Amino acid sequence: MKIKTHQINKEYTGEYFFILSKGNNAGKPLAQPCANCFVLLADDARQKEDLFWLCFGLWQGGFFLPFLCGSVIPFIHLGDLRKIISQAGEKVAQKxxxxxxxxxxxxxxxxxxxxxxxxxxxxxxxxxxxxxxxxx
CATH class of the missing domain: 1.20.5 (Single alpha-helices involved in coiled-coils or other helix-helix interfaces)
Known part of the structure; x- marks a missing residue:
């Protein structure tokens, strides 16, 4: 799994989805790209599905909110996003x-x-x- 900043007009191969990086919904997983998002590149379809719903749960649960920065338009740092997803992934791997x-x-x-x-x-x-x- 890799998470990186999405570049507009870039084509990705394999299994991937997008994660909103700015606004109060930062961390929300998306099927389609937008200007302000990250891309998560999964190793296979199963990992993509699991990580998509993991991100969805983290977003719905407000786990990204404490990590939002910015005075006008809040955003989440890529490093913080990686850390949150990694830690949550370790927890769900136990169950x-x-x-x-x-x-x-x-x-x-x-x-x-x-x-x-x-x-x-x-x-x-x-x-x-x-x-x-x-x-x-």
Whole structure:
């Protein structure tokens, strides 16, 4: 596993994901790159999946917040990010079964969340169409 600063327009091969580096959501794992992010290059698909959800849990749990610096736009240093992920990785390595179960559950919850988002979008479109038809 390697974590480094993402360079715009750089193509990566293998298994990787991005981690937001600036703002109050610094540490949030991303599938798509943005201007202010790091890239985590995993050794294989399994490691990528595990590290993605590990980062997600760290971000959701607020573990990156104490490490944010900056007076206007907060950011996290690459070294701090590496240290946090490494330490958390060592902890979950001691409990592989509960972590694997948590990853499976997080995958199902994320799929359910995307389904709900799609339903909400359809409801919004139906409302708009109804009012458009009524006021036309």
């Amino acid at each position: 592989p079964e509960p972590f694997a179960q948590a990853v499976q559950l997080l995958n199902r919850l994320s799929a359910h969340q995307e389904n709900i988002k799609a339903q909400l979008k359809l409801i919004q479109e139906a409302k708009r169409a109804l009012m458009h038809k009524l006021l036309k």
